[in-house]
Amino acid sequence: MKQTNMLPRLLTYIGMLVLVMLAVLPFVWMLSTSLKSQEYILSATPQLIPDPITFESYTKLAERIDLTRVIFNSLFVAVIGTFGQLVVASMAAYAFSRIDWRGRDTVFLLYLSTMMVPAVVLVIPQFILIRSFDWMNSYAALIVPSLFSAFGTFLLRQTFKTIPKDFEEAAFVDGANHFVIFWRIDLPLVKPALATLAVFGFMGLWNSYLWPLFVARRDEMMTLPVVLATLQAGPRSLTEWNMIMAGAIITVLPILLIYVFAQRWFVQGFISSGIKG
Amino acid sequence: MYRKLSLILMLLLTATLVLPSVAQENVTLRYFTFSAAPDYLEELDTIIAAFELENPTITVEVSSAPFSDYFTLLQADVVGNDAPDVFELNYENFVTYAANGTLLNIDEYLTGEAPYYPRALEAFQYNGEQLALPETFSTVLLFYNADLFDQAELDYPTAEWTWSDATVAAEAISALGDDVWGLFSPVQFWEFYKKAAQNGECFFFNDDMTESTINSPACVETIEMMISFMTNGYMPTAAQLSGVSDSELFLSGKLGMLVTGIWMFGAFADADFAWNVEIEPAINQKAHHFFANGVGVSSTTDYPAEAALWAEFLTASETAATVRVESGWELPALDQPEYFESYLTQTPPDNREAVFMALESPVTPPVIERQNEMQDAVNGLIGQVVDGELSAQEALDQAKEILDGLIQ
Numbered sequence: 169m170k171q172t173n174m175l176p177r178l179l180t181y182i183g184m185l186v187l188v189m190l191a192v193l194p195f196v197w198m199l200s201t202s203l204k205s206q207e208y209i210l211s212a213t214p215q216l217i218p219d220p221i222t223f224e225s226y227t228k229l230a231e232r233i234d235l236t237r238v239i240f241n242s243l244f245v246a247v248i249g250t251f252g253q254l255v256v257a258s259m260a261a262y263a264f265s266r267i268d269w270r271g272r273d274t275v276f277l278l279y280l281s282t283m284m285v286p287a288v289v290l291v292i293p294q295f296i297l298i299r300s301f302d303w304m305n306s307y308a309a310l311i312v313p314s315l316f317s318a319f320g321t322f323l324l325r326q327t328f329k330t331i332p333k334d335f336e337e338a339a340f341v342d343g344a345n346h347f348v349i350f351w352r353i354d355l356p357l358v359k360p361a362l363a364t365l366a367v368f369g370f371m372g373l374w375n376s377y378l379w380p381l382f383v384a385r386r387d388e389m390m391t392l393p394v395v396l397a398t399l400q401a402g403p404r405s406l407t408e409w410n411m412i413m414a415g416a417i418i419t420v421l422p423i424l425l426i427y428v429f430a431q432r433w434f435v436q437g438f439i440s441s442g443i444k445g
Numbered sequence: 446m447y448r449k450l451s452l453i454l455m456l457l458l459t460a461t462l463v464l465p466s467v468a469q470e471n472v473t474l475r476y477f478t479f480s481a482a483p484d485y486l487e488e489l490d491t492i493i494a495a496f497e498l499e500n501p502t503i504t505v506e507v508s509s510a511p512f513s514d515y516f517t518l519l520q521a522d523v524v525g526n527d528a529p530d531v532f533e534l535n536y537e538n539f540v541t542y543a544a545n546g547t548l549l550n551i552d553e554y555l556t557g558e559a560p561y562y563p564r565a566l567e568a569f570q571y572n573g574e575q576l577a578l579p580e581t582f583s584t585v586l587l588f589y590n591a592d593l594f595d596q597a598e599l600d601y602p603t604a605e606w607t608w609s610d611a612t613v614a615a616e617a618i619s620a621l622g623d624d625v626w627g628l629f630s631p632v633q634f635w636e637f638y639k640k641a642a643q644n645g646e647c648f649f650f651n652d653d654m655t656e657s658t659i660n661s662p663a664c665v666e667t668i669e670m671m672i673s674f675m676t677n678g679y680m681p682t683a684a685q686l687s688g689v690s691d692s693e694l695f696l697s698g699k700l701g702m703l704v705t706g707i708w709m710f711g712a713f714a715d716a717d718f719a720w721n722v723e724i725e726p727a728i729n730q731k732a733h734h735f736f737a738n739g740v741g742v743s744s745t746t747d748y749p750a751e752a753a754l755w756a757e758f759l760t761a762s763e764t765a766a767t768v769r770v771e772s773g774w775e776l777p778a779l780d781q782p783e784y785f786e787s788y789l790t791q792t793p794p795d796n797r798e799a800v801f802m803a804l805e806s807p808v809t810p811p812v813i814e815r816q817n818e819m820q821d822a823v824n825g826l827i828g829q830v831v832d833g834e835l836s837a838q839e840a841l842d843q844a845k846e847i848l849d850g851l852i853q
Contacts (some may be wrong), residue, residue: 232483292524299525382521385508398483398511406692406712 177391202413204228207410209415229418232411233395236259236385241310242374242392249311250369254362256409257320262350262402264321265328266336276325283318288378295382309383313371320365323376327361328354363433367444392419447574472751473504476759477519477529480581480738481511485774495764502750504586515828523547530741530752531759534577536568536737537820540812541558544572549742550574552643552659554753559761565778568809569739573575577741581775584733585639587611587726588695588703591719593618593625604802608670611702612679617677618701627679630704632671632831634823635734640667640733642808643725649811649848657848659823667835670728672830678749681794682831695720698819706736707800711773716794722794724802735807738780776800793836814850823849 194265196216201209202225229235263269264276294313303309333355339349355362377393384390390398396415400407469741482646493505508529510518516538522528523542527597534542552575563713566581578590587602594601597617602610630636641647646663650656674680688696695703698718704725713720725733744750757832759765766777766784773791780818789797813819826840835843 187465292521296525299527346701381510381514382518385510397514398509400511406696406709407542 179212179433182382190308198291198416198420199415202410202417203312204410206408206410213264214238221384225408225414228408229399229411229414232399235418238389238392238395241364241389242419243422244307245310245380245391246370248307249314249373252315252364253309253317253320253369254366256315257317257356257365258324259350260321265325266349266354269345278320280322283322291378291382294379298383303381305386305389307389310380312388313379314376315371317369319363320369324358324361330356349409354392360433363430367426367430374419453462456575467848470471471502471504472748473506474531474746474748474752474755475529476505476507476755476773477513477515477522477532478507478509479515480775481507481718482511486770488768488772488774491733491768492759492762492765495762496758499758500751500754503755505755506629526745528745530746530748531740531742531756533580534739534741536739537810537816539577539739539741540571541814541816542578542741544814547744548576549744549746549749549752550576551578551742551749551753551756552751555757559757561761562778564615564735564807565737568737569741571673578740578756579778580631580738580740580760581769582738582778583707583734583736583775584800584807585736586722586724586799586803588705588709588720588722590695590698590701591721592698593621593701593718596621597701599719602726603722604724604730604799606723608726608728612674612677615674615679615701615831616677623738624699626681626700628674628702628704629680629694629700630671630674630826631691633676634820635826636671636704637668637823637827638810639734640646640671640728640840643667643728643730645729648850650813654813654852657845657852660838661849664841665837667728668830668841669825672837675831697743699757704784706734708775720793721796722799724799725798731806732808733803733806734807735804737809738775813852819851 197377199350200218203221203223204215205220205222205224208215208218259281264279266270268291298304298309298313301308335353336349344352362377375393376391378395380391380394381397384394392415396412396419400416472825482736486507489507492589494506500725515533519528519532528547550572555575555578559578561579562582569575569577569579587606591601596616597614598619599614599617602614606688611628617627619625619627638649641649641664644663644667647659647661647667648664649659651658662818675682681694689697691700691703692705692709692712694700695705696713696716700714707722724731740756742749742756746752760777761779763784766779766781768776768782769775770847776788787803790795811819823844826835829835830837831842
């Protein structure tokens with residue numbers, strides 16, 4: 169009896185294993201290429217496990233670019249930008265869900281409709297704006313436009329709406345104002361959604377290419393994806409793929425770590441806000 | 446704990462908004478380049494240092510971008526009314542920028558002593574005005590793996606070769622092994638206009654530029670010849686290359702002949718087989734690419750005289766020429782044979798003379814104001830012929846219609 173039940177389960181596991189392998193293989197290949205020397209990358213018989221393993225692409229990368237500065241830029245922009253996004257989105261979401269004011273839903277719909285405008289369309293107007301502020305090559309240019317996230321506001325608004333009004337009413341009776349209720353009562357209750365937004369925000373800012381390419385022209389302001397693109401030789405030279413892959417590994421690592429540590433909240437956030445990935 | 450952390454992050458966020466901008470004391474010129482990145486930034490610094498030594502009141506601030514993003518960024522700068530004072534342009538894009546008034550006429554600021562190749566200088570004139578200066582030139586040659594020629598018991602390519610000779614050799618080299626290919630000659634816009642010139646009777650436009658003639662029988666024949674390298678099995682298709690670039694294939698020793706630019710000399714220098722170059726085979730006549738990069742001054746610059754001074758130094762000074770030649774960073778467009786002596790003595794390849802022989806039959810690309818649209822359209826249609834979706838005639842008929850629209 170037990171054996172007949174085993175088969176479907178076994179098949180499911182095998183199927184899942186194949187899917188996992190398909191998902192993981194590009195990452196393994198990326199790691200493998202980063203540990204090869206240039207001549208083995210062009211080898212006609214590809215090696216999955218490099219022989220010999222060499223870290224020369226990592227040292228070369230460190231020689232070619234100011235890694236410390238670039239990683240700092242990426243981290244600074246991603247951390248501060250994510251934090252700012254959480255502050256702005258949570259306050260906006262509170263206003264859109266917990267305070268009654270005339271035209272609230274219309275304004276919310278208008279704000280939400282900005283999600284329908286493709287980001288690339290906004291690049292040039294935003295770029296002209298940033299130039300007129302004299303913000304080129306500054307952290308402000310890299311961070312400020314990302315602070316206003318319609319998606320984040322929507323995500324948190326939906327989560328705030330699930331909190332029973334009784335809590336607030338009790339707090340009002342005790343003399344609390346909106347800020348106290350927002351900070352002490354509502355915000356702690358939406359932590360999983362905040363974590364979800366933080367992961368999304370961080371990923372978006374960390375991987376962002378087009379915007380930093382436009383506004384961070386000086387070497388000392390460039391972020392990782394932009395610097396990696398400069399390493400990719402054009403049609404007039406040979407690309408050192410091992411070095412590009414070493415850079416890609418460095419780029420992927422923080423996202424991977426954040427995802428591993430925030431996984432629990434990440435899943436909870438999706439469940440509580442009713443958003444599917 | 447959380448409150449403190451939040452406070453710190455909030456302070457940092459505020460700080461980003463009020464960071465002071467860098468104070469400017471000297472005349473600072475902003476120079477934007479694609480050719481220096483990523484390999485020749487140090488050489489560019491050497492040229493800048495020499496310029497700043499001669500002109501202590503001028504500082505040159507460089508920003509660079511990879512070629513693939515360069516023109517997007519330059520366009521954004523121009524649209525944002527904040528173009529760099531001095532910037533690089535390739536010949537194909539020059540007309541677009543010249544026609545829309547982005548470039549300053551620098552005639553009055555030039556010393557007139559710089560020994561430019563007259564043809565190169567003319568290339569960067571528009572409506573009789575000197576709107577940019579020729580910076581460098583390069584060309585495309587036939588690179589060949591001498592070891593594979595020896596294995597196939599073939600004579601090396603000569604200056605008299607036609608494409609029929611090349612295809613015979615390519616077939617013999619392909620027969621050396623399943624993973625060995627005879628020839629790679631790109632199938633795209635840039636290769637097409639050059640092979641059109643080698644054909645001699647295929648022209649993209651009529652003389653007075655009122656109509657496209659890209660679908661003439663000679664042009665159809667040219668495209669069919671380009672595609673035949675693949676269909677006859679001695680040139681790999683994109684699928685067969687599976688992500689490996691043609692240059693990488695050549696460097697791995699599995700490709701007999703490669704049509705590519707002289708900018709690859711450095712990348713192939715350490716190849717573990719013998720290789721050399723020859724001028725390209727002819728169809729009916731010889732024709733070679735003449736790629737030129739130029740340097741223009743923005744029409745909105747606050748420092749036109751200083752910007753023109755830098756543009757001239759960058760393109761024509763002995764320092765700039767020597768640095769370029771010795772580092773292998775493209776060749777200055779100057780009629781000064783002594784600057785090229787060290788270039789000719791470097792090996793590989795042995796036959797560097799071929800670079801200058803190729804310049805005896807130069808072809809510049811067909812250029813219109815809506816250049817990028819033309820290139821994209823022609824490239825897309827050629828791609829469809831490669832994929833077998835269209836015949837050469839059908840693709841070029843469609844190309845004619847599009848090109849006719851673009852020149853209206």
